[in-house]
Amino acid sequence: MTTLSSSDIRARFLAFFKARAHAILPSASLVPENDPSVLFNTAGMQPLVPYLMGQKHPLGTRLASSQKCVRTGDIEEVGNHKNLTFFEMLGNWSLGDYFKEDAIKWSYEFLTSKEEGLGLDPARLYVTVFEGDEDAPRDLEAVEIWKNYIPENRIYFLPKKNNWWSPGDNGPCGPDTEMFYDVTPNGLGDMTHDEYVAADDDGRVVEIWNDVFMEYEKKDGLVIGKLAQKNVDTGSGLERITMIVQGKSNVYDSDLFAPVMNIIKDTAGDLYDEKSARIIADHVKASAMLIADGVRPSNKDQGYVLRRLIRRAAIRAKKLGFFEKMEPHAEEYEYSYNVFSDLLSKFFELYEDTDYLGKVSGSQVSSEKHLLVLDEFKKEVEKFSKTLELGLKEFEKNTDPFVLATTYGFPIELTEELAAEKGVAIDRAGFDAKMKAHQDLSRSGSAEKFKGGLANTNETTVKLHTAHHLLLAALQEVLGKEVKQKGSNITEERLRIDFNFDRKVTPEELAKVESLVNGWIAEKLPVMRREMPREEAEALGAEMEFGAKYPDIVSVYTVQKPDDAYVSKEFCGGPHVTNTGDIGVFKIQKEEASSAGIRRIKAVLS
Ligand code: SER
Numbered sequence: 119m120t121t122l123s124s125s126d127i128r129a130r131f132l133a134f135f136k137a138r139a140h141a142i143l144p145s146a147s148l149v150p151e152n153d154p155s156v157l158f159n160t161a162g163m164q165p166l167v168p169y170l171m172g173q174k175h176p177l178g179t180r181l182a183s184s185q186k187c188v189r190t191g192d193i194e195e196v197g198n199h200k201n202l203t204f205f206e207m208l209g210n211w212s213l214g215d216y217f218k219e220d221a222i223k224w225s226y227e228f229l230t231s232k233e234e235g236l237g238l239d240p241a242r243l244y245v246t247v248f249e250g251d252e253d254a255p256r257d258l259e260a261v262e263i264w265k266n267y268i269p270e271n272r273i274y275f276l277p278k279k280n281n282w283w284s285p286g287d288n289g290p291c292g293p294d295t296e297m298f299y300d301v302t303p304n305g306l307g308d309m310t311h312d313e314y315v316a317a318d319d320d321g322r323v324v325e326i327w328n329d330v331f332m333e334y335e336k337k338d339g340l341v342i343g344k345l346a347q348k349n350v351d352t353g354s355g356l357e358r359i360t361m362i363v364q365g366k367s368n369v370y371d372s373d374l375f376a377p378v379m380n381i382i383k384d385t386a387g388d389l390y391d392e393k394s395a396r397i398i399a400d401h402v403k404a405s406a407m408l409i410a411d412g413v414r415p416s417n418k419d420q421g422y423v424l425r426r427l428i429r430r431a432a433i434r435a436k437k438l439g440f441f442e443k444m445e446p447h448a449e450e451y452e453y454s455y456n457v458f459s460d461l462l463s464k465f466f467e468l469y470e471d472t473d474y475l476g477k478v479s480g481s482q483v484s485s486e487k488h489l490l491v492l493d494e495f496k497k498e499v500e501k502f503s504k505t506l507e508l509g510l511k512e513f514e515k516n517t518d519p520f521v522l523a524t525t526y527g528f529p530i531e532l533t534e535e536l537a538a539e540k541g542v543a544i545d546r547a548g549f550d551a552k553m554k555a556h557q558d559l560s561r562s563g564s565a566e567k568f569k570g571g572l573a574n575t576n577e578t579t580v581k582l583h584t585a586h587h588l589l590l591a592a593l594q595e596v597l598g599k600e601v602k603q604k605g606s607n608i609t610e611e612r613l614r615i616d617f618n619f620d621r622k623v624t625p626e627e628l629a630k631v632e633s634l635v636n637g638w639i640a641e642k643l644p645v646m647r648r649e650m651p652r653e654e655a656e657a658l659g660a661e662m663e664f665g666a667k668y669p670d671i672v673s674v675y676t677v678q679k680p681d682d683a684y685v686s687k688e689f690c691g692g693p694h695v696t697n698t699g700d701i702g703v704f705k706i707q708k709e710e711a712s713s714a715g716i717r718r719i720k721a722v723l724s
Contacts, residue, residue: 124360124374125471127236128184131208131354134228134235138220140210141177145186145474148411149420157420158188161285162209163330163351169213170290170332170349179215184208184356186411186474188404190423193430194535196400197393199368200324203427204404206356214347218260221329221350225297226267229327236363242300243268244314244323248282248293249275253341254334257281260295274314283330283351287339290349292332298323299362326362327354370396378402378464385457386438394434401431402461402495409491410475415498426529428498431458432506433532441503454503455496462492502527504644504697508678519544520552525646527696581701581723582613584645584694585635587675588704589615589721590661591686592634596627603661604716612707612722619717623709628719635704638685642699643677650674661688 122130132142146165148158159165162185169175185207195201212221228235229243245264250256256275264273284291300306302322309317317323332349334341360372370379382395408424415425432454435441440454466488469475476487509526513536522528530549537544586606593601597619605616623631652672656662660674675694677685695701702723712718 121365122236122363124356124372127360127363128206128208128356128471130235131228132182132184135180135182135210135224137234138180138224140180140182143177143181143183145184145206145472148186148188148408149413155286157423158190159185160187160189161185162187162207162353163211163290163332164285166211166213166351167285167289170211170345170351171335172346175213179213180211181213182208182210186407188408188423193531197396199321199370200358200361202357202369202400202404204400204407205358208354208356208359210350210352212348212350214349217348217350218329218331219263221331221352222260222263222267222295225327225329225352229297236359238299238362240267242305243272244298244300244309245273245295246276246281246298247273247295249277251278253278254282254293257293257295257331260293260331264295269308271308272314274311283328283332284336286336288337289335290332290345290351291336291341292330292334292349292351294328294330296325296329297327299326301362301367324358324362326359328352370399374468375399375403377468378461381457381460381464382438385440385460389437389439391438394437397434398431398438399461401427401434402458403465405431405495406462406465406475406491409494410487414494422529425498426531428495429502429527429529430532430535432499432502433510433536436506436510441506455499458495458499459492462495463488466491500642501697504642504680505646507680508644508646508682516542518552519549520556521648523549523553524556525648578610578723579608580693581695582608583690584675584677584698585701585704585721585723586613586615587677587686587688587690587694588635588638588698588701589613589631589719590617590688591638591677592631593617593619593719595634596630597623605712612720614718614720616712616716616718618715620715622711623717623719628706628709632704632706638677639698639701639704641679642697643679643685645694645696645698646676646678647694648674648676655689658687661686 136142146159150156150159150164153164153167156164162183163170165185166175166181175181186204187207188204190203192201193203196203210224229238230240231237245268247260247264248254248257261270261273281294281296282291283294298318300317300323306317306322314323330351330353332351333344333347335343335345357369357372357374360374361367361369364372366372369375378399379395382398383390386395405424405427408420408427413420413424415421415428417425435454435457440457466475470477475491476485505526509522509528512522512526513528513533519528519530519533522533523530530546534544534546586608590601590603601617601619603615603617607614650672655672655674658674672689674687675690676687677698679685704721704723706719706721708720710718
């Protein structure tokens with residue numbers, strides 16, 4: 119038999135169960151439709167919970183699918199040989215239809231049949247079953263069935279911790295039987311119970327399939343009794359089974375990743391490191407899948423996971439030199455983005471047989487989904503790359519993780535990982551407390567917004583606020599450092615600044631000021647907020663309004679060029695946009711005298 123591709127395996131699985139009267143379901147979206155209790159579908163059964171609980175499924179009592187899943191619980195494990203954040207789960211279900219006998223027979227047949235299945239070697243299969251406890255008996259029934267296929271001394275009893283499956287604290291659940299495959303070169307042969315457990319612990323056998331006999335129900339973490347119907351819920355990770363079928367020792371060497379890994383290897387050259395490459399490959403794929411399913415980077419829920427995946431990939435890409443090797447004139451993010459875009463395009467090709475990422479035609483990236491994925495990915499990389507370099511420098515200085523998060527966009531989990539690599543501890547509780555206070559503050563800020571008044575945070579006002587800082591910086595550059603702000607006022611329509619200057623500002627000077635501000639906007643510079651003792655801010659030379667009183671700990675907003683040079687630094691409570699690129703087009707409307715020695719400029723955005 120020639121080696122099966124991952125697409126063959128997926129197709130064979132669905133055909134096998136179709137031939138056994140199962141209706142084939144398309145993969146549901148990664149984001150559960152009517153289930154706010156979980157962020158993502160983490161198993162093939164998740165979209166089927168109501169039917170496992172007894173509701174009638176329109177397509178009948180036998181179902182099969184290849185379901186897209188995201189699990190982030192083990193995100194730190196990604197980089198080892200088998201953990202992934204995105205994976206597909208092949209599964210077949212009986213909703214009160216067949217039970218243990220057929221479920222076990224078909225699992226075995228699919229794994230070992232050369233004609234219809236995967237043609238795996240039966241001599242390398244091991245099986246575990248539930249040993250029994252107060253909730254359910256020892257599963258002797260499963261053992262009797264397995265004995266038709268597997269020698270009894272390769273069937274092991276294990277406790278609930280191993281052989282019981284439920285999607286959470288509430289819902290359907292039950293004992294399961296799991297299949298493992300021996301991946302050692304020479305084969306392990308017969309093993310005692312303890313030898314088997316040791317082989318599982320160190321990865322000489324790998325779990326390839328799980329048949330759950332879902333006839334129980336859980337409530338608040340406790341098994342409360344039997345369901346009205348006996349269900350079967352099976353699951354086999356496509357990536358893992360592909361690795362086994364293709365005789366690879368890790369998922370990244372299988373056809374689901376190898377072409378992407380090669381691009382990373384070629385681009386990184388001497389800087390290549392396998393773990394970083396694996397993390398990039400995994401995270402780029404998971405991000406693409408999430409974007410394709412409608413998730414957008416943000417600071418909460420699914421969006422936060424996506425943001426974290428992209429930023430985590432960016433940090434690794436930095437390690438491999440993808441941000442340094444700039445093409446002439448390219449901005450840093452452009453280079454790294456080109457690499458990411460190559461990786462994304464390769465994934466588009468690899469998933470051509472599915473509708474997950476859109477269709478590829480010829481060598482062209484064509485579908486709308488592709489463009490969307492590329493565009494969203496680019497925007498996030500671009501945003502992060504503005505603060506990445508500075509953030510890493512700050513990290514080296516042991517800057518407070520709260521500042522790294524709020525100012526440099528470093529998700530706390532990322533800071534924790536970087537710290538762990540350096541062997542430094544992070545005060546997570548302290549971080550959480552500060553973050554909560556910060557959020558309470560922004561919440562009260564947004565409450566204020568509805569009342570109008572000082573804490574007006576509507577979008578235009580926020581943009582005008584940042585434009586105000588740029589304007590002051592431009593005035594100082596064109597008219598001289600002595601120019602100081604003497605007053606300011608911002609409404610939803612315009613900004614106004616008063617400053618000391620003893621003559622009319624000429625139209626040429628005004629044009630210069632305007633084009634400086636628009637230049638900084640076009641440069642898409644990061645706007646960052648830092649909290650520091652007042653003396654430190656003064657020493658930094660941050661602008662302060664004359665006569666204003668400032669507290670001991672102040673917040674300073676900076677706009678910085680990629681080479682660290684400050685465009686602007688001001689004492690300010692905010693709020694501001696996070697990137698000057700978000701401001702829009704800046705226009706001076708009017709320049710006039712305000713009082714003796716004080717000029718006034720009004721400006722707008724469009
Ligand atoms: N739901 C079970 C699992 O995730 C079987 O699909 O392992």
